[in-house]
Amino acid sequence: MQDDRAADDSDAPQWRNFYGRRSGKTIRPSQRTYLAEDLLHLGLRGVSRADNPDRAPLDLAGVFGPDRPVWLEVGFGGGEHMVHMAARYPGIGLIGCEPFINGVAMLLGKVRQAGVSNLAVHPGDVRDLFDVLPAASIAKAFLNYPDPWPKRRHHRRRFVTQDHLLPLHRVMAPGAEFRVATDISDYMRQALLEVPKAGFALVARSGTPWEDWLSTRYEQKALREGRVPDYATFRRV
Template identity: 75%
Template sequence: MSEDSQDQVQTEWRNFYGRRHGKTLRDSQRVYLSEDLATLSLQGVDREENPERLPLDLAEVFGGAREFWLEIGFGGGEHLVHMAASYPEIGIIGAEPFVNGVAMLLGKIRAAGVTNLAIHPGDARDLMDVLPEGSVAKAFLNYPDPWPKRRHHRRRFVTQDHLVPLARVMAPGAEFRIATDIPDYVRQAVQEVPKAGFELVAQGGEPWADWISTRYEQKALREGRVPHYLTFRRR
């Protein structure tokens, strides 16, 4: 690596907040990670393998996909696999740094047999650095980490540090969906997302027609919290 490339890698280093590992993985999940992850992981996202941050060739990744979607923080993968099965003509990328979630997703992919998914097992910001401009037709942010303490609100995804890169990779007219059970997250999303180049087109308690309730939503309902669904469109 040249000195210029090394400087670039250093310059682009960023803080990451949140968990990467949880409870001990089951034996089957270890098998999924060892046998399936390398095949499904996007190549060219990590800075060490792509120091110049060249754009990914999504047509090469997904073959004849009609368009490309992105899920940011897919949790256990229920929604991601559901959408892949429902829309086999779409190439869908899931970004998730939590290893346990990645392992759960890989098990669901095996069970469902879907073939139109790719995974970035890391920070979504690194992925957005190398997605081509205007390449994403739809993006999903489902039950993101709420960071409830006020001093931690800057760590939420709905800040300009995350939203501006997302807006860059989304096509004009592209849809950005957010599902959350945290009223203050709704407030911040309504306030911040339009600043990055989106317009709010719908919000309320009714989910989208193709929505599948996730484990995080079920937990929220059990604990008495009310889901809220927001739809933005890229201007």
């Protein structure tokens, strides 16, 4: 996903078109409270160019504490998987990236209910986050039911293109795991083609999810509509 940015002197592209929605139906008053209050301490500082014009690498140890593995979820939707993983693995730090503000609000409500504190949120374009993540800093990454962009002319907007995958490879540690879950067969076809080109090896593919998987609302919708989930595990080489 992409949006226009002011030009600067960094190595990042000067212009980024954003595809998709920033917001949807009206946000409930309680969710507005979450956005106003909780992003103050859960929002990841130093990602925007206003906060970090020099694009200096983020201090992840300062965010999560020293010696914590850091995981990344790209497009966390309603946040149920992200909160589940943060609760199940309290010794890790988990960054979630989601530009759809309604999804961010849903996540913050779930965070309050679960009482987890080992996560941080970037409510914007994941490529801006890639610009400032230190190299080899991510120990595991998740791409769960991403926007399928089904029309062929829109396939370049999918996450599983080199514009996204090469920056992901840079920020992931050697041997780090990258999980992809989708119910769109053509999306998995493209992932199996493009992800290895970016420096990842396919280590597993199955119709059965991972042992620590939490089914999301997007997966439940796919099952109701008769689509078959597909799960692939890649490793950064």
